[in-house]
Amino acid sequence: MGTAQNVLEVEQLETVFDTPRGPVAAVRDLSLTVGRGEIVGLVGESGSGKSVTGLSIMGLLDRPGRVAAGRILLGGEDLRAASAARLRQLRGNRMAMVFQDPMMTLNPVLRIDTQMIEAVTAHDPGISRRAARERCRDALGMVGIPSPDERLTAYPHQFSGGMRQRVTIAIAMLNQPDLIIADEPTTALDVTIQAQILSEMQNLCRERGTALIWITHDLTVVAGLTDRIYVMYAGSVVEQGPVDDILDTPRHPYTHGLIGSIPSANIPGQRLYQIPGMTPPIDRMPRGCRFRPRCPNAQPLCQEPVALREIGAGRQLRCNFPMPSQDTP
Numbered sequence: 001m002g003t004a005q006n007v008l009e010v011e012q013l014e015t016v017f018d019t020p021r022g023p024v025a026a027v028r029d030l031s032l033t034v035g036r037g038e039i040v041g042l043v044g045e046s047g048s049g050k051s052v053t054g055l056s057i058m059g060l061l062d063r064p065g066r067v068a069a070g071r072i073l074l075g076g077e078d079l080r081a082a083s084a085a086r087l088r089q090l091r092g093n094r095m096a097m098v099f100q101d102p103m104m105t106l107n108p109v110l111r112i113d114t115q116m117i118e119a120v121t122a123h124d125p126g127i128s129r130r131a132a133r134e135r136c137r138d139a140l141g142m143v144g145i146p147s148p149d150e151r152l153t154a155y156p157h158q159f160s161g162g163m164r165q166r167v168t169i170a171i172a173m174l175n176q177p178d179l180i181i182a183d184e185p186t187t188a189l190d191v192t193i194q195a196q197i198l199s200e201m202q203n204l205c206r207e208r209g210t211a212l213i214w215i216t217h218d219l220t221v222v223a224g225l226t227d228r229i230y231v232m233y234a235g236s237v238v239e240q241g242p243v244d245d246i247l248d249t250p251r252h253p254y255t256h257g258l259i260g261s262i263p264s265a266n267i268p269g270q271r272l273y274q275i276p277g278m279t280p281p282i283d284r285m286p287r288g289c290r291f292r293p294r295c296p297n298a299q300p301l302c303q304e305p306v307a308l309r310e311i312g313a314g315r316q317l318r319c320n321f322p323m324p325s326q327d328t329p
């Protein structure tokens, strides 16, 4: 760890929610790195801690949530030591987040140009109004919004859901940040529009060297889009590595189950696999491996804490009894 090439390095992040009965960890022992221009997927079921991880990195976590341990380095700068003012400066400039609901970003009563120009001038006070406007128009054009000059004067409600989400992506990219965290930005959209937006965003990030963390519960989405994935379960990474490797040969029983439940990965007509049971609530996590109560391979040893370990070729795994490395279909 600690190479200059990494845009983001997260080491052993722990994020807790303070409750009347004490702090409970929503994210634990989470380490991840994203290189320049790299596209990384953060995948897991609902409640696995994906959004909490993204918000922790961006410094956007609200009470009662707080980062309790770990390091978050953006271009080597320690974000946990940064002041609120410094974080505001970094957000929208060096790092940006795209939310599932575009109205988390957009103000419904302001025209798009007002909002976008403000986003430019906030980080570039010397820029002329005309240059700022041009940058906004170009950004809209870049994310596939037709007639961007006219659309600039529209209000958020005058855009379709897909177009509105494109506007927030354009805003995230306005100041050419080093890192964008996209938290399921396309799950509310129909499948064709999802695919379009994904591939456009992939191209833009590749061209500009922007690092992208794409958060999703849908493994089929990350298959075509990402370089590497981190699979999260109950607040921790259980498996990580190159996306094709993991999809071909998942080693963690949880990843294996997730892949088995994808329709396209199965023979038509065959019943889809469903992982038995449910994700435990964060205040009732099982001891040791948190997947243990649902795991077909679990043994008594799994009641002890399980560390993430290297299993070669850039892969890491948190499991005592993994699935075989050569899957026989």
Ligand SMILES: Nc1ncnc2c1ncn2[C@@H]1O[C@H](COP(=O)(O)OP(=O)(O)OP(=O)(O)O)[C@@H](O)[C@H]1O
Pocket: 017, 026, 044, 045, 046, 047, 048, 049, 050, 051, 052, 053, 063, 064, 065, 217, 281, 282
């Ligand atoms: N404000 C909060 N107070 C208490 N617990 C919270 C709060 N926000 C999130 N949590 C808990 O933290 C855990 C992780 O939540 P998170 O929103 O990160 O999940 P997620 O993986 O993004 O799920 P989804 O796919 O549904 O968006 C969940 O168990 C959730 O209940």
Ligand SMILES: [Mg+2]
Pocket: 050, 051, 052, 183
């Ligand atoms: Mg979420």
